Amino acid sequence: MKNKKAITILFTILVSVLLLAACSGSDDADSSSGDEKTIEFMHLWPEGSSAQHNKIVSEIISDFESEHEDVKIELEVLSNEQYKDKLKVLSTSNELPDVGMTWAAGFLEPYVDGEMFAPLDDLLEGDLNDSFVSGTAEAYAIDGSTYGLPLELNIATVFYNKAIFDEYGLEAPETLEELENVVTTLKDNGVAPIALGNKDRWTGSLWYMYLADRIGGGDVLTNAINRSGSFEGPALVSAAEEVQNLVDMDAFVQGFNGLSDEEAKSMFMNEQAAMYLIATWDLPNYTTNEDVPQEFRDSVEYFNFPTVDGQGDMDSFVGGPGVGLFVAEDSDVKEEAKEFVSYFVQQWGEKSVTEAGVIPATKVDAESLDLPQMYVDVLDDLNQASNITLFADVQMSADVAQVHLDMIQALFGNEVSPEEFAEKHEEALSAE
Amino acid sequence: MGLNVMNKVMSNKWIIALYVLPALLLIGVLIFIPLILTGYYGLMEWDGIGAMEYIGLENYINAIQDAKFWDSALHSFLLALFSTLSLIVYLAISLILASKIKGADLLRKIYLIPMLLSSVAIAQLWIKVFNPTNGMLNSFLVAIGFENPPAWLAEPSVVLYAIFIPILWQYAGFYILIYYAALKNIPESLVEAAKIDGATPLQIALKIKMPLIMGVIKVTVVLAVVGSLKYFDLIYVMTGGGPNGASEVMASYMYKLAFSSNDFGYGSAIGFLLLIITLIVTVIVRKATATKEEIQY
Numbered sequence: 172m173k174n175k176k177a178i179t180i181l182f183t184i185l186v187s188v189l190l191l192a193a194c195s196g197s198d199d200a201d202s203s204s205g206d207e208k209t210i211e212f213m214h215l216w217p218e219g220s221s222a223q224h225n226k227i228v229s230e231i232i233s234d235f236e237s238e239h240e241d242v243k244i245e246l247e248v249l250s251n252e253q254y255k256d257k258l259k260v261l262s263t264s265n266e267l268p269d270v271g272m273t274w275a276a277g278f279l280e281p282y283v284d285g286e287m288f289a290p291l292d293d294l295l296e297g298d299l300n301d302s303f304v305s306g307t308a309e310a311y312a313i314d315g316s317t318y319g320l321p322l323e324l325n326i327a328t329v330f331y332n333k334a335i336f337d338e339y340g341l342e343a344p345e346t347l348e349e350l351e352n353v354v355t356t357l358k359d360n361g362v363a364p365i366a367l368g369n370k371d372r373w374t375g376s377l378w379y380m381y382l383a384d385r386i387g388g389g390d391v392l393t394n395a396i397n398r399s400g401s402f403e404g405p406a407l408v409s410a411a412e413e414v415q416n417l418v419d420m421d422a423f424v425q426g427f428n429g430l431s432d433e434e435a436k437s438m439f440m441n442e443q444a445a446m447y448l449i450a451t452w453d454l455p456n457y458t459t460n461e462d463v464p465q466e467f468r469d470s471v472e473y474f475n476f477p478t479v480d481g482q483g484d485m486d487s488f489v490g491g492p493g494v495g496l497f498v499a500e501d502s503d504v505k506e507e508a509k510e511f512v513s514y515f516v517q518q519w520g521e522k523s524v525t526e527a528g529v530i531p532a533t534k535v536d537a538e539s540l541d542l543p544q545m546y547v548d549v550l551d552d553l554n555q556a557s558n559i560t561l562f563a564d565v566q567m568s569a570d571v572a573q574v575h576l577d578m579i580q581a582l583f584g585n586e587v588s589p590e591e592f593a594e595k596h597e598e599a600l601s602a603e
Numbered sequence: 604m605g606l607n608v609m610n611k612v613m614s615n616k617w618i619i620a621l622y623v624l625p626a627l628l629l630i631g632v633l634i635f636i637p638l639i640l641t642g643y644y645g646l647m648e649w650d651g652i653g654a655m656e657y658i659g660l661e662n663y664i665n666a667i668q669d670a671k672f673w674d675s676a677l678h679s680f681l682l683a684l685f686s687t688l689s690l691i692v693y694l695a696i697s698l699i700l701a702s703k704i705k706g707a708d709l710l711r712k713i714y715l716i717p718m719l720l721s722s723v724a725i726a727q728l729w730i731k732v733f734n735p736t737n738g739m740l741n742s743f744l745v746a747i748g749f750e751n752p753p754a755w756l757a758e759p760s761v762v763l764y765a766i767f768i769p770i771l772w773q774y775a776g777f778y779i780l781i782y783y784a785a786l787k788n789i790p791e792s793l794v795e796a797a798k799i800d801g802a803t804p805l806q807i808a809l810k811i812k813m814p815l816i817m818g819v820i821k822v823t824v825v826l827a828v829v830g831s832l833k834y835f836d837l838i839y840v841m842t843g844g845g846p847n848g849a850s851e852v853m854a855s856y857m858y859k860l861a862f863s864s865n866d867f868g869y870g871s872a873i874g875f876l877l878l879i880i881t882l883i884v885t886v887i888v889r890k891a892t893a894t895k896e897e898i899q900y
Contacts, residue, residue, distance in 0.1 A: 256862060262652050281865055285653030363736070370756070370845060426735030426754025428846040429762065434734070443736070569650075569865035581847040586759060 208504045210511055211268035213247045215254040215494065223455075223527035231518045235511055242507050262287050269502040270512055272494040273319045275310035276561060277568050282497075283313045289498045289505060290316040291512070298513045302520075306559055307492040307532040319495035320516050321532035322523070325450035326490030326552070326559060327377050327476075330457060334470035335362060335445045343474035345485070347385070347413065350477050354422045357445050365417075366444035367427040367583075368435030372576035373564050375427075375583045377448050377489055378417070380563055381476040383410035385483030389558035395596070396566050402596035411582055411589035413479065418583055428584050440467065448476075450490060451549050455528035458543040473545070475552070484557055491561040492532050574599035638878065645872030650865045662872035671848055672873060675856040676880065678763055682770065682852065683831035683884075689771045690778060690823055697782035698808045711783060715776035722773070722836035729769040730756070730841055756842055759849035766850050770837050774830070778823055785816040821892045828888055832881045853877045 212232070216224035225248070232244045247268065249257055254272070261267050267287060273279055282288050295308060295317055304324055311319035331343065336353075339360055344350040354364040369375040383392045387406025394400030395407060402408075417423065424435065424444050432449075439447035440456065440463065456463055457471040475485045496515060498508045520533035525540055530549060537550040564572040578595050581587045587595070612618050645662050647655040666672050696714070700707045717725065732739045735754035744752040755765040789812055797807050813820070835854035838844060844851035844859060851859075857877060861870025 259651055259862065281650045281652040284650075287652065370843060372845070424736065426757040429733070429735065429754055429756030429758075429842065431730075434730075438736075569863065573859065573864045577845075577847050580845050584757070584759065584846050586847055 207241055207243060208507050209243045209245050210270055210504055210508050211245045211247070212511070213249070213254070213258070213268040213271040215249055215251050215272055217248050217250050220250060224523075224529070227519070227522050227526055230522070231515055234518065235514050238514075239507070239510075242504075242511070244511070265501065267499040267502075269499050269504055269508040271497055271499070272322075273311075273497045274494060274565060275319065275321070275492055276565050277572060278565065279311060279318055280313060280568060283318050286500055288318040289500045289502070289509075290318060291320060291498065291509065292316055294320070294509060294513050299516060302516070302533045304532055304534055304553065310492050310561055310565075311495050319497045320512060321492035321495040322516070322519055322529075323452065323493035324490070324530050324532040324553070325452050325493055326488040326530075326549070326556070327381070327448055327450045328473040328488075328549075328552075329446055329448045329476060330439070330453070330471055330473045331446045332439070332442060332470055333472050335442065343472070344477045345474075346477050346481070347382075347479040351417075351420065351422075353446075354417070354420060358421055363424045363438070363444040364421075364446060365423045366435040366439040366447040367423040368430040368432035369423075369427045369580060369583050370430055371432045372579050373562065374432050374435070374448075375414075375579040376563050376576065377450075379410055379414055379579060379582070380489045380560060381448075382413045382479060383407050384487055384489065384558075384560055385476065385479040386410050386413070389484070389487045389560055392560060392563060393566065396563065396571075396600070398600065402593040402600070403590075408589045408593050411592045414582055415585060415589065418585060423583075428580055442467065451530050452493065454530070454545060454549065458545050459528050473548075486552070486555050487558040488552070488556050488560070489562065490559050491565060495532075568603065571596075571599045571603065641871045641878075642875045643871075644868055645875045647868040647871075649868040649871075651861065651867035652865075655868070658868070662869045663876070665869065666872050666876055671851070672853070672856060672876075674848060675844075675851040675853050678850065679832050679834065679852045679854075681763065682767060682834055683828045685767050685771065686774070686827040686831045687824055689775070690820070690827055693775055693778040694782055694813075694820070696775075697779050697786055698812065700779070700783055701786035701812075702804065702808075711779070714779045717773050718776040718780075720773075723840055725769055725773055726837050726840035729837070733765060733841075757846060759846055762842060762846065762850045766838060766841055769841075770834065773837070774827075778827070781819060781823055782816070785819040786812060789815050817894070821889075824892060825885060825888050829881055829885055832884060833877065853880070 214228060216228060218225045232246070236242065236244060258267070258271065258273075262282060262285065273282065273288070279288070295303075299320070303321065307321045307324050308317055311317050311321060335357070336342070339356050339362075341353050341356060342349075344353050357364040367374055367378070380392060383406060386409055387404070391400060391404065391406045395402045395404065424430070424438060427435070430438075435444075435447065436449070436453070436456075438444045457468055457473075460468070475488075478485060496512045498505060498512055502508050516533060520531045520535050521540070523529040523531045524535055524542065524546065528546070530546075530553070535550075537547055542550075564576055567575055574595060578587065578592050582589070582592045644655075646657060646659060648658045648661075649655040700711055720728075731737075733741075733755040735741055735752075735757065738755075740755065741752045753761050756762050793811060793815070794807055797811050802811070833854050834852055835858065838850055838852055838855045839858065842850045844855040848856075853873065854877065857870050857873040859870075860866045860873060864870075
């Protein structure tokens with residue numbers, strides 16, 4: 172009897188100790204032997220969904236480790252949305268990884284305000300001097316200091332299915348009018364003209380941004396966002412009108428406001444829709460990705476967004492750098508972390524374009540590389556680009572971006588008039 | 604012997620405290636402290652990253668005047684209403700299943716399956732069902748002659764009700780299981796006696812069985828209402844609250860504010876209001892369904 176009681180008590184104590192132990196985290200995971208340093212690195216390319224990216228990262232890490240024997244890289248990999256959430260939670264408790272990934276402008280701002288990220292100007296002036304495509308590293312600058320080093324650069328273009336176009340004798344449109352004719356022809360033949368997954372909202376924003384760019388010029392939207400212009404200006408209102416014109420002529424697939432970008436993409440890739448406006452991160456799907464049928468890849472081409480009423484510059488793009496690397500301000504291995512970031516960026520450039528089909532933010536010599544034609548074209552376009560307008564929701568601060576994105580959905584859903592659309596933007600921006 | 608040990612152990616107050624302590628600590632640390640903190644963060648202007656600034660009740664006052672918040676609250680209450688009404692259907696199904704029909708066992712398992720799936724899997728499944736062009740539902744509607752079936756998740760007037768369907772479907776098995784277990788607990792002798800007295804099956808169901816499981820029914824009403832008010836999963840995955848807030852519920856609105864708009868202070872205030880609303884409603888539901896006597900078999 173007594174024994175049993177003792178065992179019960181012992182067991183209870185054991186359980187509570189275990190529970191308490193589980194509660195107290197293991198903060199000192201990196202307290203390894205004296206001279207070996209550990210850099211914690213968090214990225215968002217899991218093996219499953221971004222196999223090639225993941226592989227390049229592993230290669231760069233093992234190269235770095237073999238060149239720096241006293242440094243170890245500790246990896247944590249999460250997928251996009253989880254990554255964003257975790258980064259936020261970690262920063263709240265001041266436990267950011269030494270090196271991680273961030274997005275430009277609006278996303279970056281609170282982290283810089285909270286002094287979470289270290290300025291990387293010394294790298295830009297040193298090892299990485301003049302290695303970025305102009306306009307990319309700048310997107311990570313706040314008050315004159317740069318806090319992130321971009322890895323990717325994407326511009327949005329309209330991909331289209333040439334096989335479908337040929338079937339109905341259509342040409343890639345160069346004006347909005349021609350685009351509307353293409354839409355009508357496709358529509359009359361029972362083909363869904365444009366795949367759009369506007370549940371994600373930034374997808375619709377691309378259409379709006381391009382129309383604004385063509386009607387009002389490359390800086391009209393940027394000016395409205397930085398308050399030297401206004402959303403109620405004629406160009407931005409008529410861009411909203413053009414969006415609704417396209418919606419009214421059923422240019423977009425049915426139920427686009429409830430479809431995710433992934434679903435829209437699969438419609439385009441299953442040849443259920445003829446056109447798809449997306450950024451160049453999708454290039455592998457139309458060139459090198461072996462999982463996509465060769466026949467389809469051969470039939471995809473792209474055109475730059477058409478002009479509107481004879482206005483607009485087809486060499487002006489919507490786009491911007493994708494993710495970039497940051498170094499945590501209170502990292503205890505800051506010097507090593509900076510060295511790693513610099514090494515990473517240098518290695519990434521060529522590897523990323525040849526192995527993963529990413530357009531890197533660093534300058535690469537396209538001539539010397541063996542690339543699919545579509546890449547060469549895009550790199551050419553980038554060289555000729557007169558302007559790259561950064562994605563609107565990235566430019567805006569987080570809460571204005573939410574208003575913008577919701578309004579995009581409402582505009583495409585004909586729930587608001589172009590005037591109300593502009594008014595809500597003005598309201599949100601002036602409340603800042 | 605077992606009972607004897609049990610009594611001995613339970614008579615020692617220290618042991619009771621020891622047993623209760625781990626759970627109490629866990630609940631305290633993981634639930635009550637964060638709860639209080641949430642209320643406190645609601646008093647702050649905070650982007651979730653940088654420094655906090657005390658702004659008093661401003662967030663709470665803004666929330667009360669926020670039309671979007673009340674829209675989302677209305678959606679949550681609609682969900683609560685539909686969840687509660689659907690309980691009637693589940694009860695009817697359970698009554699049928701519990702009255703020794705053939706294949707009841709198989710049917711019960713079939714109803715239970717949605718409960719075994721994770722919310723995200725269910726969401727993906729129903730996104731496919733609702734797909735406006737390739738979806739099962741619209742293909743079926745077109746096949747039987749509808750010309751323009753709605754794009755279920757894209758139309759503001761439809762989306763909320765469309766999304767209720769998988770939510771209700773998801774929990775059907777859970778409530779059916781509870782009702783079924785309760786009905787199986789009713790002594791056979793009572794039903795036999797009623798039969799001998801000439802009661803019809805409907806009378807047995809309504810006048811004998813239902814009153815006997817009233818306690819369970821009340822619990823399920825509370826569960827359904829509270830569960831609906833704080834509901835999040837499928838809405839977040841299937842529409843993200845869109846289009847333009849048409850399927851936003853309180854919890855998804857809170858998430859959006861805190862994580863997408865970077866407004867942790869305001870998000871926390873909404874979260875705290877959500878807690879208060881849920882508490883008030885729970886009290887009301889309990890009061891409304893309170894009876895004095897406890898039923899004994």
